[in-house]
Amino acid sequence: MSIKTRLLLSYIAMIVVPVVCFALVASLLGAFFLGESFPHGTGKEPGKPLFRQTQERRDELFAGLAFLARYDAERLLQQDVLAETDEELRRLGGALMLAKNGAVLFASPSLEQADWAKYMQPPAHDERTRRLPPWSSKGYAVETHSFAFADKSEGTLYFLRDDSPAFTSGVSFFAAMVVSFLAIVGLTNGVLTYLVSRSIIRPLYALKQAAHEIKEGNLERPVLLGRKDELGELGEAFEEIRVRLHDSIRLQLQYEENRKELISSISHDLKTPITGIKACVEAVLDGIADTEAKREKYMRMIAGKSVQMDRLIDELLLYSRLDLNKLPFHLEPVDIRAYVADCVQELRLEPRLSGVHISAAGTAGEPLIVMADREKLHRVLMNIVDNSLKYMEQENRRLSIQLEATADEAIVTVADNGTGISEEAMPYIFDRFYRADRARTTATGGSGLGLAIVRQLVEGHGGRVWAHSEVGRGTSIHVSLPLQKGTGGEADEAHSHY
Structure with a gap:
């Protein structure tokens, strides 16, 4: 659930929940303050508020006395009649006074004698009921x-009602309603605010901790919020940042380690020809080369070592540019069949391969178009051939170049019948400065970068390279390049210079 949806639901709940709770509380408060329900058979009407039943019962008693005064006033002079009525009135919050010719004949014990005169004040014009200020506690x-006795004397009944309990109940009910409403709103908002804020603050705190860990360089601790909302997406972004930083630092450390290894390997490989040149120069300076033939011999040795150093430096520069992705590739459509056929023809004219039987297969047929940099693809094939020459020691040396195509790629295979490579060395032959036989490659001037450069160049074309070898039977290097879709025939031949 998104944060926006969660907040919207919380706003709705802040309105609905207080309304529902307040309705329930109001019904309970109404039953408590304004009345109560009575079961049938108790003499009280079920479901009617208690104060209303009290008022009605009190009015019935007043009406009964008024009826008695009108039709049988003399009975009012009997104290037991008034006392019995007054006893019930006291329970209902009422009181009673009887006066004859202005003299009080009966007054409820709950009325103070000092207040009788106040209660007996004549009403205003057309006023039968008047409310007195609360001189006393009631x-x-x-x-x-008013009525007349049998002797024609004037009689007056004073009916007194104490309505303060109903008023007090109403005030208490209103106050309780206000307090209940504020409490319900406050409690609902507090609970909902706490729940919503906790669902937001806790992941924010986790993100803060993750940011602190990243700042301190601790990139091993994953950022896992396990949420599907906006904060979950932010957590995933933090996790991606952490992973990328972790991989970047690990890669940087690997680069640093590779750089150290590269410097060590360069120092070792450059030291060998330099040592040879130094020895030849010392021999000439010390007079060991005392004849023209010896001096020529030493000079040829110096020249050979210089060429070896120059080749090593060139390969180091090429590999460094490849490794740093600073060597541009000028890719263009190339018919790989014609290209390989021309390379085979060039190899057959190479003086170094004069004693090697070179065969080719798969160079005839429909054009196969690949996107390639001609110069760099030529370097790939030459490096593979140079590597094969170093391991072909028998007299009957053979080199086979074969081209085959699948649905998605063209595969060029260069196979020799050399000494082969051991199974233990196979995983490392494309690593830089790796030599399966250090003694032989040092003698033949190998730098250990040939196949490493091949892999970099092939991968720069979007292809792949791998090898198979058997000790004593030879080695096959396979180079695959992706074929271009939707090209062929005359259009393909127009793009090819071969």
Whole structure:
């Protein structure tokens, strides 16, 4: 779930949850403060608020006394009748007073005598019920009922209602509603804010820790948030940064190690011809070469060592440029069949290969178009042939160049009948400065970079190179280049110079 969706749901919940909770709490508070439900058979009406039932019962008692005063006023002079009614009124929050010609005949014990005169004040015009200010602890609403006794004397009934419990219940109910609403809103918002913020803050804290680890150089600890939202995507970006930094540093360390190895190998390979040249120069200076033939011999040795150094330096420069990806490739469509056929013809005219039988296969047929740099592809084939010459020691030396095609690539195979390469050495023959037989390659002037350059050049063409060898039977080097789709026939021949 995205953060945007999570926040939207939290906003909706902040509205819906308080409304639902407040409705439930309001119903409970209403039942508590304003009334309660009574079961059937208790004499009370089920479901009606208690204060409403109290008011109705109190009004019934007042109406009964008013009826009695109208039709049988003399019974009001019986104290037991008024006392019984007053007892029930006290339980209902009411009181009663009876006056005859202005003199109080009966007053509820709950009324203080000092307040009788206040309760007996005449009502205003057309006012039957008046509410008195709360002079005492009770604020009564007074209702008067006038009648006449049998002796024609004036009688007055004062009905007093204490409505303060209902008012107090209403105020308490309103206050409880306000407090409940604020509490529900505050609690809901607090819980939702905590849950949403925790779902955001915890991954942010994890990302902060990851950034600190990366800053301190600790790139081994993965950044795994396990989320599918925006923070999860940010965590994946952090993890990708960590992996790339880790690989970059590891690659940099590998480059540094390779650089040290390269310097060591260069120093070793350059020292051999320099030592030879130095020995020849010392021989001439010390007078050991005392004849013209000896001096010529030493000069030829110096020239040979110089050529060997020059070739080694050239290969080092080429390999360094390849390794740093600073050697440009000028790729163009090439008919590999015609190209290999021309290379075979060139090799047959090479003086160094005068005693080698060179055969070719697969150079005839429909054009096979590859994207290649002609000069660098020529260097690939020459390096492979040079490497084969170093290991062909028998008299009947043979070199076979074969071209074959698959659905996606053209494969050029250069095979010799040399001494072959041991199985242990096969994984390393394309590594730089690797020599399967150091004594022989040093004697023949090998730099150990020939096949390493071959691999770099072939991979620069988008191809691949591999080898098969059997000790005593020879070695085969295979070079594959991707074929171009949708080209062929006359259009392909127009692109080819072969």
